[in-house]
Structures are given as structure tokens and as C-alpha cells.
Amino acid sequence: MFIEVKIALAVILFIWMLTRSLCNKATWLQLIIVGLQIFSVLFLLELSITHYFPEFLEAKWLIGVFFTAVFVIAAAKERYLAKYDQHEIN
Numbered sequence: 001m002f003i004e005v006k007i008a009l010a011v012i013l014f015i016w017m018l019t020r021s022l023c024n025k026a027t028w029l030q031l032i033i034v035g036l037q038i039f040s041v042l043f044l045l046e047l048s049i050t051h052y053f054p055e056f057l058e059a060k061w062l063i064g065v066f067f068t069a070v071f072v073i074a075a076a077k078e079r080y081l082a083k084y085d086q087h088e089i090n
Helices: 002-018 027-052 054-089
Strands: none
Touching: 002 027, 027 054
16 A cells, blocks of 8 residues: 555656756756656656566666656757747847
8 A cells, every 4th residue: 555655656746747847947957857857757667667567677777767868858958949949039
């Protein structure tokens, strides 16, 4: 029962962090948001794979690296587009 509560909290954190935008935020805040997004997905993976999908334990690090790369690339894209839009306005 306790693991279900942990997973529910991890899902809530994951969904909440997915809704955070990096647009027009300071660099340090963007880094914190991306870090929390990465933490939330790694925490969710750790809980779900360890308890419900133990056959994927060997691939857990690969899945984590993939999701981390997705968040970092998405953040870099959003940051680039924000700078591009800002230069276009000027």
C-alpha cells in the first residue's frame, strides 16, 4: 500500500513538473525546473520499475538517460526559441 502512495506522489510531481514552462524565466530558475523534471521522471522510474517491472531493472539506467536527454533537449529548444523570438521583436 505504501508503494502506491509513493508512486501516486511521483506521478503528481511528474505531471506538475511537465506543466512548468521555461519561457521568460531566469537561467537559474530554468536549471532548477529542468533538474526537478529529471528528478521526477527518475524517481517515478525507480519506483515503478523496482516494484512492478523488475524485468526492466537492467535497462533502468538507459531509460533514465533517454528521459533526461528528452528534458535537456526540450529545455535547450525552448531557451533557443525564446532568444530567437526576443531577437525577432527587437
